[in-house]
Each structure stands twice: as C-alpha cells, then as structure tokens.
Amino acid sequence: MHWSIFLEQVPDGDVAWWRMLASGLLWTLATAACAWVVAFSIGSVIGVMRTLRRPWLIRFGNAYVELFRNVPLIVQFFIWYFVVPGLVPAVQDAVSEMDPTLFQFITAVVCLGLFTAARIAEQVRAGINSLARGQRLAAYALGLRESQTYRHVLLPMAYRIIIPPLTSELMNLVKNTAVAYSIGLTELFFRTREMGEITFRYFEAFAAATVIYAAVAFSANRVMTWIERRTAVPGYLGAHR
C-alpha cells in the first residue's frame, strides 16, 4: 500500500494525481447529467407514444426500444463514434472542425442518452399502464383533451410510481459512463487506468475509483429517495412510511 501516491505529481504536468481523478470525476458527472436530460426527455416522449392509441406511433416506439436495448452499449459507442461520422458527411464536416475532446463528450452524451432513453421509455410506459383505467376515463369525462389528460392526470402519477426504477436507471447511467473510456473520453475510469499504468499503483488507483463510484451511487440513491418522499401523494403509494 502506498496511499501518498495521490499527492504525488503527475510526470508531465504540475498537478497531483488526486486532481487528475477529480477532473475525471467531473467529466463523469457532466456526461451523466447531460445524458440524463437527453434520456429523460426522449424516454418520456417515446414512453408516452407507446401508450397512445395510434398503431404507427406504438410501432415506432417499440422499434426504438428494441433497437437500443438489443445492441451492447460498447457497440453503440463504436457506431456513434466511428460509423456515424463516416456515413453522414454533414457530421463529418462538423467533427473535423471540432475539438476532439468536445466530440468525445458529445458522442458519449448522445450515445448514453439514447441508450438510457430506451430503458426510461419502457418504465414510463409501464408506469402509465399501471394506473387504473378509470383515471384516464375520468379525465376525458371532465372534458380534458388527450394532451391535458397526460399533462395533469396520467404523467404526474406515473412519474411518482416509477421513481424507484428510475433511481436504478440513474445509477446504471453513472456506471455506464465508464464505457465512454473506450472512445477515449477522459472520465474517471480513464484517469484511473492511466494512473495505474503510469505509476503501477493499480491497487490504490482502483480502490480510489471504487470508493468514488460507490459514493456517487450512494448519493444519487439518497437524492432520489428524498425526491420520492417529497413527491409522495398523501394517502397513496406508501406516503406515510
């Protein structure tokens, strides 16, 4: 064990190793946060789509979910990073002028966002379908339009129901950012490996990363539990627990 390694300087550069890991953590969090926004919005739209009474929308939503669920994440990363710029000239032009780090970041956000969106869509759909049919019918009977029904009746309840699975999706998303290492994004896992390779202190580096990931997962869990408690409907969904 040689824990003071974190205070030692990086060979080419004047920062200590702990700062390298910290910058990696920032990239990880930034990627996860942006990807979560993408995933949450697209996932909600696709999820709602799959509960509407329009066959072609349902089919499109199903196709989206099956497509993104059945291809391994790392293959999706390769597709977005290598194949898409190669096939679409407009993207290629944009990429050639872009800072490579920015390109990696955007790729990671898009890839993780669309990947996680498929999972969120599945949960949004399950949440809406789990509501009693009377809720939708009551809203129609009150004269609400379909969009108003979703906005004021179905979605507020559905989101509350699916908070626990959303929590585990959020934690999965944070863990999945490590795969962005494969396209060279300098997130936490990338920095950890780099530190291991340069200093040969694999044990210390990996132990630090493990603690950091576990801490992030734990705090994400706490935050979601807090939201769950704050948004509980009185007399419903175990509110008085």
Place this chain on the structure above:
Amino acid sequence: MQLTVVAALGGTVFGTLLALARLSPARPVQLAAGGYVNLMRSIPLLLVIFWFYFLVPVALQSLTGADRPPRIGAERSAYITFVMFEAAYFCEIMRAGIQSVSRGQQGAAFALGLTYTQAMANVILPQAFRNMLPVLLTQTIILFQDVSLVSLLNVTDFVGAAVKIAQRDSRIIELYTFVAVVYFALCYLLSELVKRLQRRIAVVR
C-alpha cells in the same frame, strides 16, 4: 458466447448461495453478503473487470507464496470476473424469487419434518427458480451484451475480433455495423423466446 453460458451458470449457483446468505438468520452472514452485493452493484462492470484482471494474480501470489504473480491471462480472469459479478445480480433475483414463495410452503415443509436444507432444496428453491426463470434469462441476455466489454481487455470475443479485423483492413464502418446487426438479431430473437417461455410456464394461481 461460452463466457456467457459459464457466467450465467456460475452466477446462478453463487447467486443462489448469496441469496440464501442474505436471508439467513445469522446477522454477520447477512451483512457480509449484503455488503458484497451492494458493492458489486454500485461500481461499473468495467472497473470490476480491471480489478480482477490486476488483482487476482496478486491475490493468488500472496496465497500460494510464489515469488511472482502467476500469469492468469485476460481470458481466465474474465471468467472469474463475470461469475463473481453476475452472482451479485442473480442474488437479488433469487432473493426476490425466494421471497415470492408463500410462507406457508416453508411452514408446511418444516411441519413435515424436513430440515432447513431439505426444505430449501426440495420445496422453496424449485418454486423460486420457476417463478424467476424469465427474469434470470433476461439478465442472461443483458450479460450476453455486457460480455462485449471484455474486448477492452484485448480478449478476442466477437467485438474484440471485429475491432482487430476493422483495424487490419480499415473497414471500420462495415464491421461495426455488422456487429451491431448480429447482436440485435440474436438478442431480439432470445428476448422473444423468453417472452414466449414466460407465457408457457406461468403458474396459474
């Protein structure tokens, strides 16, 4: 592919043991199993893969007292990793499965004079497996996709082979698209089969 099967079987065995440990009345056993499962589930698989890749040789060295870490090779370390990692996930599934068996079953088994081991092996676990089979298989499909991560350890799995060929022939676009299509076809087919199985084995209550 082989890795998936080994990890799924090994994961099921260890996962069941872990689930039993988490449900055991002995507090320390419960805590140890719970800690292991929660730790494994909160760190990225990639990190676990590299942990085992670098750490298992060192651990074996200190166990056997050899003066040099034994060479395990990326492939064998991948087997160990996936069995250990999947055990944590299968544990949670089996725990839910065991808890889904009604309490009366256990009471009835004890009333018949079965010991704890007999009750578990002959009464509770068969029902838990049956209830959880679709979930276990779905997790196996996820595992099948996750195995592609070992390509980052330079193991020549399907993705690893594709990366090597792509770099050799500089046919990146064709190969990665091909890999994606193959995975999609396989996983889609498998999940449809699981859905059909789920309908067939559903217990009428």
